[in-house]
Amino acid sequence: MPKLGESITEAAIITWFKDVGDTIEEDEMLLEVATDKVDSEVPSNISGVIEEILYKANDVIKIGETIAIIKADGSSSSKSKSKKPDSISSVVETHQKQRKPKKKPSITSRTSTSPSTSAVEISQSNLFSVSNSNTFFSPLIISIAKKHHISFEELARIPATGNKGRLRKSDVFQYIEDGRPYKFAQPVAQKDPTAYHIPQLNFDKGKGKIIEMDRMxxxxxxxxxxxxHTSPHVTAYVEADLTNMVNWRNANKTAFQETYGERLTFTPLFVETVAKAIKDFPNINASVDGNNIIVKEDINIGMATALPSGNLIVPVVKKADTKNLKQLAENVNELANKARDNKLSGDDIKGSTFTISNVGTFGSVMGTPIINQPEVAILALGIIKKRPEVIETEDGDEIAIRSMMYLSLSFDHRVVDGFLGGSFVRRVADYFEQFDIERDI
Structure with a gap:
């Protein structure tokens, strides 16, 4: 499995384009994989005949693991997982250990006194142990458990075959294949009578066309x-007068495109303004790691973007505070086009430190956005709408037609208090209202 982008450590196989025995040319697409929200096609790095495919669709593979064996001379030979002849080259030169079949586990073979905690609540940056057992959960196990909605308590009941009692990926997949026999087993420990329990209500979901959710x-x-579940969300709202920005953009968009060959939308102007406000309030550009707050050095602005399928994805403008308007427009337009054509790479959606969501493009007046984890805040920008407003002039108060917009900032109240959240979103609005109408392109 080749490196697919910065900080990506694993990928899930979606489909193989070739079967065992097929001939493949160098740079011809071998399989399609998924990393987070982006699908990527993986080419072969040699020409030859496919000797062996070591994983099937939906398997989650670490970067660097061998996923297929190709005989470079173009002829087929006997398969072997334990020993590879010198004439066989793998897609990646990492040894793949032989996997052994597992026996179906017995439901009485193990119980657990671990707390009933969802697997998705556990940080994926460390290894974890279960109380009163010798089982360890790796980030890969946590990822698989999250995908299949397996709780921490249920994981603790799965018989482990790894070294020193560690749970292996194959143990989890075998357990799922066996029908998850421990799914409804009761823990030995007594439940806390003061804890909140989700009621088991039988709702009438009605009848109609059933549409299965796609992977994304x-x-x-x-x-x-x-x-x-993780962040206590609080949302602060302000109203901003964008009349100067709207008039400047309308007056200069044609000249901007003729000069730089790039469309001038409102998005690069929004990104520029938000990055400027983040420099004034750097603690809003952070993430939470246990009891620590990590204030990020780079200002990377994620843009929530709708795909043709209707799903959302968040491409990232890296180091937005260091770019001028021309560079921001180029970056924004490139990411938007990639998203529209479903060609975003893993690096294009990684590293965001703060996210904006332009709900105004859908006609929404305002929104209450959900924080893009592990960030601590997200800003929703409503529709720009002309309204009669009372403004102060040298001759006193007057009613004028102004271009107004609502801003909604959702923030993580664990680390962002009302003063910081309110001050930040007010600063963004102030910068919008103070836009220089005489600005050069």
Whole structure:
């Protein structure tokens, strides 16, 4: 599995384009994989005949693991997982250990006294142990558990075959294949009588056309539920007068495109303004790691973008505070075009430190956005709408037609208090209202 982007450590196989025995040319696409929200096609780095495919669709593979064996001379030979002849080259030169079949576990073979905690609540940056057992959960195990909605308590009941009692990926997949026999087993420990228990209500879901969620929609759903569960959301609202910005943009968009060959939308202007406000309030550009707050050095602005499928994705403008308007327009337009054509790479959606969501493009007056984890705040920008407003002039108060917009900032109240959240969103609005109408392009 080749490196697919910065900070990406694993990928899930979506489909293989070739079968065992097929001939493949160098740079011909071998398989398609998924990393977070982006699908990527992986080419072969040699020409030859496919000797062996070591993983199937939906398997989650670490970067650097061998996923297929190709005989470079173009002829087929006997398969072997334990020993590879010198004439066989792998897609990646990492040894793949032989996997052994597992026996179906017995439901009475193990119980657990671990707390009933969802697997998605556990940080994926460390290894974790279960109380009164010798089982360790790796980030890969946590990722698989999250995908299949397996709780921490249920994971603790799965018989482990790894070194020193560690749970292996194959153990989890075998357990799922066996029908998850421990899914409804009761823990030995007594439940806390003061704890809140989710009521088991039988709702009438009605009848109608059934549409199965696609892979991206499932990931979005998991991410949104995780965010609401993790961060206590608070939303602050302000209103901003964008008349100067709107008039300047309308007067200069044609000249800007003729000069730089780039469309001038409102998005690069929004990104520029938000990056400027973040420099005034750097603690809004942060993430939470346990009891620590990590204030990020770079200002990377994520842009929530709708795909043709209706799903959302967040491409990232890296180091937005260091770029001028021309560079921001180029970056924004490039990412928007990639998203529209479903050609975003793993690096294009990684590293965001603060996210904006332009809900105004859908006609929404305002919104209450959900924080893009692990960030601590997200800003929603409503529709720019002309309204009669009372303004102060040298001759006194007057009623004028102004271009107004509502801003909604959702923030993580664990680390962002009302003063910081309110001050930041007010500063963004102030910069919008103070836009220089005489600015050069």
């Amino acid at each position: 929609r499932k990931m979005i759903a998991d991410h949104m539920v995780y965010s609401k």
